[in-house]
Amino acid sequence: MRFRFQFKDRTSYIKINKWGTFYILLTIAVGFAATNTMNNLLYLVLAFLLSLMTVSGIVSRRNLREIEFSVTPPPEIYKNKPAYFVVNIRSRRGKKFNIFVELEGVRQGLQVIGKNEQLAIPVIFRKRGVRKIINFKISSSFPFSFFTREENFNLNLEITVFPEIFDVSKRIKSFRERFSSGEIESQKPGTGGDFLGLREYYDGDPVRLIHWKASARNDELYTKIFLGPGWKEIILSEDDLTESDFEKRIDEMASLAVSLLASGYSVGIKMGELNIPPDTGNLQKHKILRELALL
């Protein structure tokens, strides 16, 4: 049996478990015996049964109230790979016991929630693209396993699931061979050559490239950019792909791009209408992955 309560910011459910139903039936039976025999000791037992049922209801309600939480998605979420969502959870008053946190069907338990607890929930997404994570559940059957209380929060969290990345190291070799004939000098920024200038810091830039002085002066982070020593520019096209299935081709493209970027190449892609000019760094990687995810 499940009861639903709709609130402004959440939906609550109370489910009577198998043993809860049994407990209720037992209470009715003792009540029947008490009224039938007029035995006050049975009334006493009945009073305790009712009292414990009430206290269990109050305790279970308090156990799920005044819980604050925040859900932080990982910076990169790939298809078919566990993405660890960081859940910071804390109790505003007292300790909470035997709490289960559920995100996208993945449940994790916390035996005690105190002032600040953190847990990482591994969620595996089977499809790439933009997803809305809506449901975040906190549930508990504390204290007696008779009733399960569940609070459902609407998160409205938007995430992008990148295509699946698999090992393409062997293919990278063939790309290297392609460049061995004649290297093209590049004027693209890299990390090894002469200092080119500063730009705003983007997520994923290596810390060692941060220009601390400039950052301190302007109260904002700046990244140093250098002239690359010898940039190998690759524009991946559909001809480079071996897979036949569209989804798999996207995964392959993403895997190649990520691998090549990691190897220091300047990578651009051409796939259907999608055309990303070659570039290096984390920003480029994110750009490619996001565009491929939305394709």
Next chain:
Amino acid sequence: MMKILITESIVLSFLTLIAIFPYISPAVTVLFILIYGLLLYNSLNGKVLLKGKIPNVISILLSIVFLSQIRMNNLVKPVMYLLLSLNAIKFLSDKKSKDFLQILVLNFLIVTAISTFTADISYLLLLLVFIAVAVNFLVNINTFESFGNQVFPSNDFLKSWKVSGKIFLVSIPLAVIFFYFLPRSGSAYFLGGGPVERKIGFTNRIDINNIEKLLRSKKVAFRVKVLRGKLPPLPYWRGKTYEIYRKGMWFHKKEAVGIFPIKRLAFILGPKIKGDTVIQQITMEPGSRGVIFGLDKPIGGNFPFRVYATRSLNFKTDFYGRRNYKIYSVRSNFLPDTVRDQCLTYVPPSLKDTLVKLFKNVYDKPEKMAYKLVLYFRSRFKYSLNFSIPEGENPVLYFLTKSRIGHCELFATSMALILRSFGIPTRLVGGYLGAIHSKIGNYYIVRENDAHTWVEVYIPDKGWEKFDPSPPAPRKKRALLNVSLLMDYVKLIWYNHVINYDVYSQLGIIESVSRGVRPSLYSHQIQSKRRFTGLILISLLIFVILLLRLNKRLQQETFYDKSLKILKKLGLEKYPWETPTEFQKRIEEESVREVFSKITTLYLEVEFGKKELHFNEKELTDQLREVVKRAKKENKGDSGQNMGN
């Protein structure tokens, strides 16, 4: 974790086993102690003796065996043996969380079944200990069910006790409220209560050969609280009258003259008795079988009763359990009544001639003759319980002519038969004589060995006069130890407020609530009014304390919640998953964020620190309101300008 659950389930099982020890045979108890011990050893070592469906098959077979032994007069014991056996089988098989719950249910049923055997206060102790362990057991099962066997370091065991202890303590006052407010019915719906065993009860007959059992028992018969008036130094507690004498036995003549319905107070109709009124609250132990005891001579009471012509009182129906009631009595030796019957002068013919021959020299007017006989018995006879009457002898004649030693029953019977032989109507009254005063609680204890029989003689123009031919019994130590008195007082409270609590008591509470505001002439009512006022004052005090605490909490919450409401006007809403600081950082309007950051800091300091509120939060909320208003105006102005552009 598993070991903790196994140990706790064994503790519960041992607890119930000890509790039912008095009600089952000792051999069975020893057998189960051995079984449980063995099972504990096995279970802790992780050994599973019964696998698969074998435990289920054994359980079904045992159920058939024990349930087939159920008879109407032997209802509970086979069920108890069955529950014990099923419990043992549970330990033999593999255990999951549901098995632990089943063990708990089996033991709970045993504890519930014990309530049909006892009414003693020790049951409360058993119940409290059982529930305390059971609550912890349930909390541990919940953790086991949620996290399996791997969790639970040893110090968590103490933590679980801390949590379950709180739950248990909160459940006690709530259970008290439930107990007193659960609706009671006036009568049982189907089966009804069975008779409670007692050595001897006040039945409709007295067997003079069999009275010893009662007189040797030290059990408490009833407890008396005097609400108004004063008891005589040696109080006679009137019970039942016996009019018919046949074959060495006295019988009560069932001749009710009136039945009084359920009323707060009903007075027996009849001639008025002169004397001081004494109002008593009597708590009767089970076994009176409906007989109502009260100070000699009763005139009314607050219960539905049946009055016999001889002014002995009975509950409307035979009643086997405990009961407390209020009875009004008048201290007097006379009962102005004219009721007479042939049976009141009947003596077996063979005995009559002998008695006339023996006592013709004391024949006189009824009153004088009765006095003479009392003097005669008290001076020449001895009271004792240690005597024997040879087989074949008439007990009365043997007592009068040979032994001259006996108990009150023989004295009263002899005097009554002597008077009857001379045509003077006489009857026996069965009741109790004397009482022990308990300083703790200021009430009187009447025990079974205070049971007494005396004589009532019909004196023309006066009515029935009380005579007691028995010489004072050589009583050993009358005073009870203070510890015993304290224990007895606890029992009195237990019986009065728990065991005897019924629909009338419930109505009484409602009545006393309505009466509490009305002025009263009776001192006991004033007393109860005072008690009631005290109760109200205490409740009010608790209420005020709770209100103040709640108010403090509300103040903390409302000033922050108020601020949130104000911010809503700007379209800013705090998500439940946002911390207050996160929300504050999200506010774009600088002036609003500045004021709100102060509110957030104060809120966090009060909520998580030890800071108290000093009402300056009102200033802050006012400030916020103003800032928000200004921001809103500016926003409107901006949008207006934009529109203009």
